[in-house]
Amino acid sequence: MSLNLPPLPYEPNALEPWIDEATMRIHHGKHHQAYLDNYVKAVAGTAIEGQPVESVLADLAAVPESIRNAVRNHGGGFVNHNLFWQIMGPGTPSGPAGSLEQAINTAFGSFDTMRERFNAAAMGQFGSGWAWLVAQPDGKLTIYNLPNQDSPLSRGDRPILGLDVWEHAYYLKYQNRRAEYVNNWWNVVNWKKAGEIYIAG
Numbered sequence: 001m002s003l004n005l006p007p008l009p010y011e012p013n014a015l016e017p018w019i020d021e022a023t024m025r026i027h028h029g030k031h032h033q034a035y036l037d038n039y040v041k042a043v044a045g046t047a048i049e050g051q052p053v054e055s056v057l058a059d060l061a062a063v064p065e066s067i068r069n070a071v072r073n074h075g076g077g078f079v080n081h082n083l084f085w086q087i088m089g090p091g092t093p094s095g096p097a098g099s100l101e102q103a104i105n106t107a108f109g110s111f112d113t114m115r116e117r118f119n120a121a122a123m124g125q126f127g128s129g130w131a132w133l134v135a136q137p138d139g140k141l142t143i144y145n146l147p148n149q150d151s152p153l154s155r156g157d158r159p160i161l162g163l164d165v166w167e168h169a170y171y172l173k174y175q176n177r178r179a180e181y182v183n184n185w186w187n188v189v190n191w192k193k194a195g196e197i198y199i200a201g
Contacts, residue, residue: 003040003053005033006082014090018184020173028085031168035077035149042070053079057153076149080130083162087197089190100160100195107141114143115186121145122163122182131182133161135198160198161189 008028013021043049048056048063053075056063063071095111096104108114114133122131125145133143134157141160146152152159163185170181 003036003078005036006085008085010089015088015188018187019088019170023168023170023172026172027164027169028081032078032081035074035081038070039074039078042067042074054153057151058156060154072151072154073149076151076154079151079153080149080159080162080164083159083197084164087161087190087194088185088188089193090188092188092190093192096191096195098195098199100191100198103135103139103141103198114141117143118161118163119179119182122165123179125165128166130165131163132157132159134159135201158201161194 005028008024012024012028015024039053043056046064046067048071056071057075057079060068060072095101101111104111104114108117118131118133121143122145125131125147127147129145129147129150131143131145132152133141134152135141136157142157145165152162163182165178165182170178174181
């Protein structure tokens with residue numbers, strides 16, 4: 001199975017002023033590409049070479065120990081970013097609707113509470129990592145952070161929203177002001193796409 005870097009679903013400057021064009025070009029074209037390239041190298045010639053990356057991440061125990069860390073780091077980076085670009089976009093709805101909105105209200109009481117908890121997870125991640133809104137196997141939504149490029153798939157959860165808080169995701173524009181980046185990110189969340197991902201199950 002040949003893996004390719006998915007193109008951005010919008011122009012690199014489409015998320016201005018919240019996320020700058022230079023960051024988008026480097027983040028997608030350099031960082032995301034590097035995760036893909038390194039994953040392909042790690043699995044080349046192994047039994048998992050042709051398997052979907054998502055399936056591999058969902059069963060890391062089955063990955064040979066000699067390449068497990070590379071698969072977790074680079075496969076996770078590839079899959080995490082595939083989602084990241086999709087759940088952002090220009091001119092998107094200001095909040096969730098339909099089934100996703102109902103699930104958020106059930107799990108957290110309100111959208112505002114969910115957002116506060118998500119922001120806390122993003123700010124509470126020490127060093128590099130991600131904040132996640134995920135659906136657990138029982139369908140309930142929860143929020144947590146994970147270090148590096150670890151994927152919720154490896155915990156048996158299904159990611160709905162993910163926010164990259166590696167410094168490469170925001171440092172050109174925001175420098176050390178992670179909180180400003182986290183708060184501004186909500187302006188580009190594509191709630192329509194997030195809702196579709198949630199419904200797809």
